[in-house]
Amino acid sequence: MEEPEFHSLLGRWGFNSSLINPHNPWSNPNLGISKEVISFLEDYLQKFPSSQNMLLSGAPRKTHYILSNLFYRLFLADKLHHKISLIDIPTLIVDQFHRGSELDQREQIDDISTQIHSSDIVVFQEIALNNWTPNQQTRIYALINKRYQLQKPTIFTSSKTIDETADALIEPTYYRIEENCTYIDLTV
Numbered sequence: 001m002e003e004p005e006f007h008s009l010l011g012r013w014g015f016n017s018s019l020i021n022p023h024n025p026w027s028n029p030n031l032g033i034s035k036e037v038i039s040f041l042e043d044y045l046q047k048f049p050s051s052q053n054m055l056l057s058g059a060p061r062k063t064h065y066i067l068s069n070l071f072y073r074l075f076l077a078d079k080l081h082h083k084i085s086l087i088d089i090p091t092l093i094v095d096q097f098h099r100g101s102e103l104d105q106r107e108q109i110d111d112i113s114t115q116i117h118s119s120d121i122v123v124f125q126e127i128a129l130n131n132w133t134p135n136q137q138t139r140i141y142a143l144i145n146k147r148y149q150l151q152k153p154t155i156f157t158s159s160k161t162i163d164e165t166a167d168a169l170i171e172p173t174y175y176r177i178e179e180n181c182t183y184i185d186l187t188v
Helices: 003-012 035-047 060-076 089-098 102-118 133-152 162-168 170-180
Strands: 054-058 084-088 119-126 154-158 179-187
Touching: 003 060, 003 162, 035 060, 035 179, 054 060, 054 162, 060 154, 084 102, 089 133, 102 133, 119 133, 133 154, 133 170, 154 162, 162 170, 170 179
Parallel strands: 054 154, 054 179, 084 119, 119 154
Antiparallel strands: none
């Protein structure tokens, strides 16, 4: 894939390629990304595709900037061989799983499962946006657990604090994330 194609992909994923800083990707002074976070991201890039996972929490604008630059750097390092899957949990749970027949819903789940299995990296966006019903919580857990079992890189995002994220998820889901993720508080 050529670089213009990659920028086009970023746009389709909802990322703004103008956020990419090819010379110093973590240096947006308006965002104030801490040295600790920068150090973690550089280590993450070096070790990719280890099963090192992260939860980016509390600042959607910083999260958007970090993911845009992270994906770009992985692309430049030729570490993305298959694909990146962005799974917007609110859209998936609220919209997709409530439409159509039971057969349609099963097909949607199979499609998401295929994405989870075949992607170099999966981003579960806004995992704690709503207080989910027990059925919705079970579906979220099943998706996260499948990726966990594959031991492939996963990124979780939440616009809430870590405590609010923990409160919004059932214990098995939160503990599955907590035991295998580095928590990055972007509010500081």
